[in-house]
Amino acid sequence: MGRKESLKFFVENSKKDFSLVEENLHKIILELNASQNKKLNYIEEYDEKNVLQQLNDLKKNSSKGKLFGVPLTIKDSICVKDLETKAGSKILKGYKPLFDATVIKKAREEGAIILAKTTQDEFGFGTFSTNTEKIPKNPFDNERSCGGSSGSSAAFTAYTSRYHASIGESTGGSIACPSSFCGVTSITPTYGLVSRYGLIDYANSLDKIGSIGRNIEDVALLLNVISGEDNFDSTNIGKKFEIEEGSIQKIAIVKNFFENCSDEVKKIVLEKIDKLKEFVKIEEVELPLNSEYALSAYYIIATSEASTNLAKLSGLRYGVQGDVVGKHFDDYFSEIRSNYFSEETKRRIILGTFTRMSGFRDAYYLKALRVRTKLINEFNQQFKKYDLLLTPTMPMVPPKFSEIEKMTPLENFAMDLCTIPANLAGLPHSSCNAGFSKGLPVGLMAIAPHLQEQKLYSFGKVMELE
């Protein structure tokens, strides 16, 4: 699994010697095929002819960008022109977007090769990538989950030994969670830093596209490329992440986020934090409002938005089609949606429709929005004193599939306890590997103030010292 050098090194050399690009790509294709043969289920859609065509085009291209020759895997929910894109859902089977998502466009402009779409929970609804047909397996232990919902973006990043990075998406922790479970590095940026144009929405006010890689340099390089202005996304803030050091004077751990974590996770994370104390002052804080209310507010807002986003999926213009003639459209829509949405998707649509119904809207949806503002303020208060806040990424090591099956939906939702607050507040956060417990990776999450991704970059470098 190991490679020492960063993508930057690879790109610099590739610009001088194209055979490095060819060799890396051919070997990664072999690994990809091997993972498919082993039924690790990382790949949702892969078109070798298309990939080789990109290689050919790249060879002729004289403008050599920051990601020249780097193969990228892409979470399935991000549109790639002419490549089947279905956000892990049966209902979008056969849907080939007419356009590239902005992040894909930006990556291509910098010379990246779009390798494959990675498997995920349907529409991002899940923490273990088990809410889909092809369930990906953790590269460290195939009996265990690789996390979700950008599960295979992290898993394939850990699996491959070649130069590669992955574009993931997080709504409530879907980048950090699999990064933790697969022992890789990621940054989920400030909401609005990376254009969402071309992302199949889960919950638009929460969705963030981010980068997953083998080390903080790779992650920063990819984030630098995909961030920045885009006129096609109204919520885009028009700024680019520049790879620069951010100042870190003081850090705090969020004590009450540790409470529901397993002992082994606590142990590994606190040991790592002890080592960090050599470099920087670390104190303790509590975020009581976030502990108490973030999860509820998140699920109300996320499902309210999701239930409207998914309304368009009705078998009419794209994706699966049924026999429509002679049927009332209501019956046709119901038939398609009943047959092709998973149980979890139906649960979230029903929940989200309920929370915005008249009579309940004030008590749930509107209240959750007000709570969200209070939770952001609670973070901002702490950021007056601290540059970063630390917490375990996940409350446990990757669970076995047999354990996941026994979980109730509520236990499932509670897995996102540490990741949801930063996601709800739109705050940038990273997950870096803190160590291993019995061979299973444990992640450490750092949360920075809005648009202070540089602090995460500097912190990631400190994490990688040793």
Place this chain on the structure above:
Amino acid sequence: MNETNNPNKKMTSVMIGLEIHVYLNTKSKLFCSCSTDIINAEPNSVTCPVCLAHPGSKPVLNAKAVEHAIKVGLALNCKINNNFFFSRKTYFYPDMSANYQITQYEVPVAENGFIKLGEKKVRIRRAHLELDPAALIHPQGLGKSNYSLIDYNRSGFPLLEIVTEPDFSSPLEARGFLNQLETILSYLNVLMPNMTMKADCNISINGGNRVEIKNVSGFQAAEKALAFELARQKQQEKVGNKIEQCTRLFNADTGQTVEARKKETEEDYGYIFDPDLVKVFLNNKQIEKIRNEMPELPQQKIQRFVSEYNLNEYESNVLCNNFDLSKLFEELMQKKVDAKITSNLLTRELLSILNHDSLKLNQVKIKINDLQELILLIKNGKVSDKNVKQSLINYISGDNTPPKEYLEKNGLLIKEIDLESIINNVLEKNNNAVLDYKKGNNKVINFLAGLVMRETKGSARIEEVLEKLKQKISE
């Protein structure tokens, strides 16, 4: 017994409110860059991932539509909200590509306005922006086809919904309001050409349940639909039936409304803020800038015409209630022609020809010079009223020959010398009639005038003929 005490003859109290949908005049759709020019386009050819609601696409607000909406809000004396946002109104319908409509719910662009309808103040509740759904086409007619076709070319067109309070007490009053609204909107130049305004008409009588007539196309139809519904409700009440709250549809062919569905409760659209769009923030400076760029509105123009051109209130009203007509008038004024004659020509002759042929001014070709020549002829007494009209009819609906040329070609211009000899000739040949007149039979003068007019082929002014006849006879 007076009328109000008689239960059988009590006055019916009528409450009518309108929700008017106006297409705004923008080059592109409300949330994408697709053109709004779809007149000759193949079905579904003017579409993109955004207006088809393809997964991953996102809306971006058209700033021009916001500017238009603010202008309308200001013209309707509304409060313009400094920040407003868009919401998703969710319902499943095949013409709605996302199965939700992007509209405004809590905070519209403009609210709490009014316009004056004569002495009456009609309150405007709100004006909000929203997108138009696609067009559903039923090949064998509504209810008869077992399938429908959808044309998404119109999907995403910018609509402004203007909602009034239930301030109208008759269908005619509602129609008057709609006419005035259209005049204001045409002054603002915010109306998309070739698109009809549509209205949802709400009506209740004697404080009873409200009936909504949905999606009535055109103002005449709105008045008819309301009149039919008013009569229906009165009839229902008379026979002792309770009027149910319901939605009805207007059939323009039969002139009747038919029940579409009962409405026990308000529909639940599960509104949420559209998280793909951001709040629009406007500072007062921006609003003032738009206010300062507003064109002159009908009321202002009416007053100005009165003071600037010495027109009376009535003619000024008639001119200014038709934007194009008032524009034509001012273009003629630039040529320094007589205001009174011009106003008469436009408001009486021209308008009646247009109305007769159901034409709008912008549908006919009129050259300023042609009218200017005609006005000069009138001013100099060279043409009779009858021939003014005839030349104008030919100009508008005939072979379009300029009026002056037409009058000359057909020998319809008054020639002073001819009139003199024609009168002498007529008097000579009708000695008996002259004698009768002298004996005191005044009516005979009309007979003589008729003969003169016939000889002049109607090109003389009747007043002049009468005057000259009397003069000659008494000589």
